[in-house]
Amino acid sequence: MYMSLEYILGKSLEGRELEEEEVLFLLEQKEKVTLDRIFETARKLRERYFGTKVFLYSFVYFSTYCKNNCSFCYFRNSNDMPPRYRKSVDEIVSTAMKMKAAGIHLIDLTMGEDPYFIDHPERLTEIVRRVKEETKLPIMISPGVLADEVIDELIRAGADWYALYQETHNRVLFGKLRAGQDYQARLHAKEYAKKQGMLVEEGLLTGVGNQLAEYVKSFEYMKRLGASQVRTMTFIPQKGSPMGECEQGSFLSELLNIAVMRLIFPKLLIPASLDVDGLRGLEERLNAGANVITSIIPPKEGYAGVANAVYDIDEGHRTIEGIQESIHKCGLRSATAEEYENWLQSRQNETRRLPA
Numbered sequence: 001m002y003m004s005l006e007y008i009l010g011k012s013l014e015g016r017e018l019e020e021e022e023v024l025f026l027l028e029q030k031e032k033v034t035l036d037r038i039f040e041t042a043r044k045l046r047e048r049y050f051g052t053k054v055f056l057y058s059f060v061y062f063s064t065y066c067k068n069n070c071s072f073c074y075f076r077n078s079n080d081m082p083p084r085y086r087k088s089v090d091e092i093v094s095t096a097m098k099m100k101a102a103g104i105h106l107i108d109l110t111m112g113e114d115p116y117f118i119d120h121p122e123r124l125t126e127i128v129r130r131v132k133e134e135t136k137l138p139i140m141i142s143p144g145v146l147a148d149e150v151i152d153e154l155i156r157a158g159a160d161w162y163a164l165y166q167e168t169h170n171r172v173l174f175g176k177l178r179a180g181q182d183y184q185a186r187l188h189a190k191e192y193a194k195k196q197g198m199l200v201e202e203g204l205l206t207g208v209g210n211q212l213a214e215y216v217k218s219f220e221y222m223k224r225l226g227a228s229q230v231r232t233m234t235f236i237p238q239k240g241s242p243m244g245e246c247e248q249g250s251f252l253s254e255l256l257n258i259a260v261m262r263l264i265f266p267k268l269l270i271p272a273s274l275d276v277d278g279l280r281g282l283e284e285r286l287n288a289g290a291n292v293i294t295s296i297i298p299p300k301e302g303y304a305g306v307a308n309a310v311y312d313i314d315e316g317h318r319t320i321e322g323i324q325e326s327i328h329k330c331g332l333r334s335a336t337a338e339e340y341e342n343w344l345q346s347r348q349n350e351t352r353r354l355p356a
């Protein structure tokens, strides 16, 4: 197949689907001048569907306990280094209210697969119900793999989004990264949530042994799933984990993935996470086509990040005020709560019409 960068970029701008080989061709690019053209096209597509709006997500990591032992994760069960805590419902609600007052658009309630909640899902439901009642904000849950009936309960309690990252769609690599966990059960949980009307976020991790062709497979799965938010994140070696001495993933690879995802999924939400390296890199991620800033964390309240447990948190850099300068430098602006609600409702209507 004949490959021309300008032909492929032109196809994206015309709203035509890219072939697998074309996506792979984009991912293989290394020259600065070529990468700049891809980033520029990604920004054009973002502007077409989102204007200058950027959405802001808070990150409330309310339990850092986990029964699993993912080889890339700082909070894996067998690591005794991370801070372990479990926040009370009142603490979580109070944090969520502060984040709402600061102008956040969505509360992301995240936990490890903590048996305290997994074995007693009513405790999780209670958190979602209280946060929804008090804040009236959209809620994303990131609790790991859940049973179908628990997903049903969480929807009834007010959860709008389910985030569950496969990290790779290569089963062998999955087995190494998430040892002892069921690849299919993880897929089933997000597919079930989607079928029940939730919006779903899928994600992949770069720098953990994925080949470029496997990123293409991940993008295809995201499309089949009907994901509404798609994220790519750079692997950071974590102390006390089996991958602690591995080389850090390439930032450029993350940026290129963001841009290529924007070409493939122009209307979807693509995060620029503050969790990888705090404020550093935020502008590059936005300039690659991201349109949601995730992992905004209230300072000095004892919450941790995931990839970076403490970096930039208590200094207040991962706050709404802390990110404003970067947003403006990129020619963007924080959306209003109403603009996010409008996007959410129209996407919910659209995905309910998509085949599950």
Ligand code: SF4
Residues within 6 Å of the ligand: 066, 067, 068, 069, 070, 073, 074, 075, 076, 077, 111, 112, 113, 144
């Ligand atoms: S990635 Fe999630 S499921 Fe895996 S060990 Fe870390 S907290 Fe647990």
